[in-house]
Amino acid sequence: MARKTANRRVGITDVAQRAGVSLASVSRVMNGNFSVDPDIAARVRTAAAELNYQPNAVGRSLALGKTDTIGVVVPDLANPTFQGMLRGVSRAAAQDGYRVLIADSSEVSSEESILAGEARRRCDGVVLCAPRMNDAELEALAPSLRPLVLVNRSTADIQTPSLVVDYGQGIQDLAMHLVKLGHTHLAFLSGPERSAGNQARLQGLEKFRTDHPAVTLTVLSGGSSFEAGHGSAEAVLETGATGVLAFNDLVAMGLLSGLHERGVDVPGDISVTGFDDIPFANYTTPPLTTAAVPINDIGEQAWQEMRRLLGDAASEPSHTTFQPEVRPRGSTGPATR
Amino acid sequence: MARKTANRRVGITDVAQRAGVSLASVSRVMNGNFSVDPDIAARVRTAAAELNYQPNAVGRSLALGKTDTIGVVVPDLANPTFQGMLRGVSRAAAQDGYRVLIADSSEVSSEESILAGEARRRCDGVVLCAPRMNDAELEALAPSLRPLVLVNRSTADIQTPSLVVDYGQGIQDLAMHLVKLGHTHLAFLSGPERSAGNQARLQGLEKFRTDHPAVTLTVLSGGSSFEAGHGSAEAVLETGATGVLAFNDLVAMGLLSGLHERGVDVPGDISVTGFDDIPFANYTTPPLTTAAVPINDIGEQAWQEMRRLLGDAASEPSHTTFQPEVRPRGSTGPATR
DNA sequence: AGATGGCGAGAAAACGTTTTCTGGAAACGT
DNA sequence: ACGTTTCCAGAAAACGTTTTCTCGCCATCT
Numbered sequence: 001m002a003r004k005t006a007n008r009r010v011g012i013t014d015v016a017q018r019a020g021v022s023l024a025s026v027s028r029v030m031n032g033n034f035s036v037d038p039d040i041a042a043r044v045r046t047a048a049a050e051l052n053y054q055p056n057a058v059g060r061s062l063a064l065g066k067t068d069t070i071g072v073v074v075p076d077l078a079n080p081t082f083q084g085m086l087r088g089v090s091r092a093a094a095q096d097g098y099r100v101l102i103a104d105s106s107e108v109s110s111e112e113s114i115l116a117g118e119a120r121r122r123c124d125g126v127v128l129c130a131p132r133m134n135d136a137e138l139e140a141l142a143p144s145l146r147p148l149v150l151v152n153r154s155t156a157d158i159q160t161p162s163l164v165v166d167y168g169q170g171i172q173d174l175a176m177h178l179v180k181l182g183h184t185h186l187a188f189l190s191g192p193e194r195s196a197g198n199q200a201r202l203q204g205l206e207k208f209r210t211d212h213p214a215v216t217l218t219v220l221s222g223g224s225s226f227e228a229g230h231g232s233a234e235a236v237l238e239t240g241a242t243g244v245l246a247f248n249d250l251v252a253m254g255l256l257s258g259l260h261e262r263g264v265d266v267p268g269d270i271s272v273t274g275f276d277d278i279p280f281a282n283y284t285t286p287p288l289t290t291a292a293v294p295i296n297d298i299g300e301q302a303w304q305e306m307r308r309l310l311g312d313a314a315s316e317p318s319h320t321t322f323q324p325e326v327r328p329r330g331s332t333g334p335a336t337r
Numbered sequence: 338m339a340r341k342t343a344n345r346r347v348g349i350t351d352v353a354q355r356a357g358v359s360l361a362s363v364s365r366v367m368n369g370n371f372s373v374d375p376d377i378a379a380r381v382r383t384a385a386a387e388l389n390y391q392p393n394a395v396g397r398s399l400a401l402g403k404t405d406t407i408g409v410v411v412p413d414l415a416n417p418t419f420q421g422m423l424r425g426v427s428r429a430a431a432q433d434g435y436r437v438l439i440a441d442s443s444e445v446s447s448e449e450s451i452l453a454g455e456a457r458r459r460c461d462g463v464v465l466c467a468p469r470m471n472d473a474e475l476e477a478l479a480p481s482l483r484p485l486v487l488v489n490r491s492t493a494d495i496q497t498p499s500l501v502v503d504y505g506q507g508i509q510d511l512a513m514h515l516v517k518l519g520h521t522h523l524a525f526l527s528g529p530e531r532s533a534g535n536q537a538r539l540q541g542l543e544k545f546r547t548d549h550p551a552v553t554l555t556v557l558s559g560g561s562s563f564e565a566g567h568g569s570a571e572a573v574l575e576t577g578a579t580g581v582l583a584f585n586d587l588v589a590m591g592l593l594s595g596l597h598e599r600g601v602d603v604p605g606d607i608s609v610t611g612f613d614d615i616p617f618a619n620y621t622t623p624p625l626t627t628a629a630v631p632i633n634d635i636g637e638q639a640w641q642e643m644r645r646l647l648g649d650a651a652s653e654p655s656h657t658t659f660q661p662e663v664r665p666r667g668s669t670g671p672a673t674r
Numbered sequence: 675a676g677a678t679g680g681c682g683a684g685a686a687a688a689c690g691t692t693t694t695c696t697g698g699a700a701a702c703g704t
Numbered sequence: 705a706c707g708t709t710t711c712c713a714g715a716a717a718a719c720g721t722t723t724t725c726t727c728g729c730c731a732t733c734t
C-alpha cells in the first residue's frame with residue numbers, strides 16, 4: 001500500500017478534517033439530512049467543494065447493503081429483441097436512480113448460470129432474459145438469484161415474477177392470417193432448440209394443426225439469425241409451401257433476402273411472416289408482416305417488477321402475459337396456387 | 338437493522354466459525370492462495386459448500402479498491418452503432434473478467450456529465466462514447482473520469498486514449514464514389530448539431546467542395562434517426578440533387594422509404610448513400626451503399642485501451658483513427674440527368 | 675432553582691472482505 | 705542443545721461509508 005499522502009483519493013475523512021467536524025456530520029450533510037447546524041453544513045459543503053470530494057460508492061454500498069444496480073442477463077446482445085428489452089429496463093431503472101449491469105452469455109447456455117450468479121453478487125437483483133438453460137437448472141438457480149425477474153421464461157416457483165410473450169398464440173394468429181389469405185400449405189422455420197419461445201411456437205402450431213386439419217404444415221429446423229433465414233431459402237422452396245412462418249423477424253428478413261436472390265416474388269409466389277416487429281421490420285421490401293411484441297414495454301415492466309421486489313418483498317409477484325399483435329404488411333398476400 | 342440471526346446472508350465469518358479457523362484463513366483459501374494447510378483448506382471448502390457461501394462483492398471491492406467493472410456511456414441505446422460498440426466492449430471486457438455498467442443519456446447532453454460521473458464512482462473506469470457535450474465541458478470533466486477512453490471524440494488532453502472514425506475522409510470517399518458515377522449535384526442530409534461526427538462530415542465536405550468546384554453540394558439539416566430521413570424526402574427532391582449523402586444508414590433507410598413512397602426510383606432517379614454499415618444496410622431494397630465502420634472492433638479496442646489504463650498507467654495512450662471503407666451496393670448508380 | 679426533556683454533534687460500531695502484523699512452533703544450522 | 709530462521713495461522717487494521725449510541729448543553733416545566 002504505497003499511499004504516501006499523495007495520490008490518495010479524497011475521502012469523507014479529509015472533508016471532516018478540513019471542515020473541523022466529525023465524519024458523522026459530513027455524512028449527515030452529504031445526505032441532505034435533517035437537523036444539522038447551518039453553519040456546520042456550510043463549512044462541510046465548502047470543504048467538500050474545495051477538495052472536490054466525490055463520495056465513494058463502494059463504501060456507501062457496503063454500509064447501506066445495497067448497490068442501486070441490477071443485472072440483466074441476455075443471450076445475445078446482437079439480437080434486436082434483447083437490445084430493445086435491455087433499453088427498456090435501462091431507461092426505466094434510470095428513472096428510479098438504478099443502473100444496469102449487462103451480461104451477455106453469447107448464446108452459451110452453460111455460461112448463463114455463472115454470469116447470473118456473478119451479476120447477482122454485484123447487484124441488488126437480476127433480470128434473466130430468455131435463459132437458454134433447462135428447467136431443472138433454472139429451478140435450482142432461481143432461489144440464489146432472488147430478487148429475480150424472469151422474461152420470456154417462467155418457473156414453477158410462483159414467487160418470482162415473470163413476463164412472458166404468448167408466442168404460441170401469436171404464431172397461431174399469424175398462421176390464421178395466412179390461411180385467411182387462402183394458403184393451405186404452410187412452413188415453419190423454427191428457432192434455437194433451447195429457446196423456450198421456440199417451444200411455445202411449436203406447441204401453438206401443434207394446436208393449430210388439430211384445429212385446421214385441412215392445412216398442411218411443414219416444420220424446418222433453423223436458427224434465430226439473419227443468416228439462418230438466408231440459408232434456408234432453398235429448403236423452404238423445396239417444401240412447396242406458399243406461406244412461411246419464420247421464427248422471428250431476423251430470420252424472415254434473411255429468408256426474404258434469400259428468396260429475392262432466387263428470383264422468387266414475395267408475396268406473389270410466397271408469403272412470409274416474421275415475429276417481434278423489430279424496428280426494421282417496417283422497412284424491408286416488402287414490409288414484413290409480423291406479430292408485434294412490445295419489447296420496450298416488457299423491459300420497462302421488468303424493472304417495475306424488480307422495483308417492487310426491492311421495495312416490499314411481501315407484495316404479490318405478478319405474472320404478465322403479453323399478446324402479440326398481427327401487423328399485416330406487404331410480405332403476405334393472397335395464395336396464387 | 339433487524340438481523341435476528343435468521344435472514345442474514347452467510348459471510349466469511351460464518352464459514353470461519355464452522356470450519357473452526359480464522360477469517361484470514363478462509364480468505365486465503367477462497368482466493369486459491371499459497372501455503373495453507375491442506376487439512377484447513379479442505380475444512381474451509383466443505384464449510385463453504387455446506388453453507389453455500391457466496392463471497393460479497395462489495396466488501397471485496399472495498400478491500401481491494403477495485404470493482405472489476407467499467408462504465409460505458411452512450412447517447413442512445415436504440416442506435417445500432419452504439420449497440421454494436423457496447424457489444425464489442427462488453428464481450429472483450431468479459432474475456433478479462435470485467436463487467437460493463439451501461440448509462441444511456443438518451444441524447445440529453447446535459448445528463449452526460451452526471452451519468453459519466455456516477456458511472457465513474459461505481460466503476461474502475463469509463464468509456465465515453467460519442468459524447469454530445471461541448472469541448473470545454475469534456476475538457477473539464479476528463480480528469481475526474483480517468484481512467485477514461487474516448488470513442489468518436491478526442492480531447493486536447495493527450496493522456497486519454499481515443500478511438501475515432503475518420504468521418505471526414507469517409508464522407509469524401511462516398512461523395513467521390515457518386516461523382517465517379519457521373520453525379521454533379523449532391524445533397525448532404527446532416528445529423529445532430531452537437532454530434533462531433535457530424536462536424537467532421539461537414540468539414541470533410543467543405544474540403545470536397547474546394548477539391549471539386551464543378552460539383553454542386555447542398556446541405557440540408559436533419560437528424561440521426563430513421564424518421565429524420567423519412568421526413569426529409571420532400572426536401573431532398575426539392576434540391577434537385579441526383580446523389581444524396583445521408584448522415585448515417587438509419588437516415589438513409591428512412592430516406593429510401595420516403596422516396597419509395599413517392600414513387601422515386603433508387604438508384605434510377607436518385608442515388609443514396611448511408612454511413613456506418615449497420616447489419617441491416619446489406620438488406621434494404623436496394624442494398625445500401627455505405628461506408629463501413631468496424632464498430633465491434635472499435636468497442637473491443639476501447640476495452641483494450643481501458644485494460645492498459647487499468648494495468649500500468651505509465652504506458653503510452655494510443656489514438657487510433659479508423660478509416661471507413663466504401664461498400665458500393667445497389668442504392669447508388671450512374672447519374673441519368 | 676433544580677430536575678427533566680430534547681436536540682445536536684462527536685465517538686464508535688457496523689458492513690464484509692483482504693492484508694499486514696504478530697507470535698508460536700517447527701526446522702535448520704552450528 | 706541452543707539460537708536463528710522459516711513458516712503458518714490467528715489477531716487486528718484497513719478500505720470508506722452510514723448509523724447507532726452517548727454525552728453535553730440549553731431550554732422548559734414545576
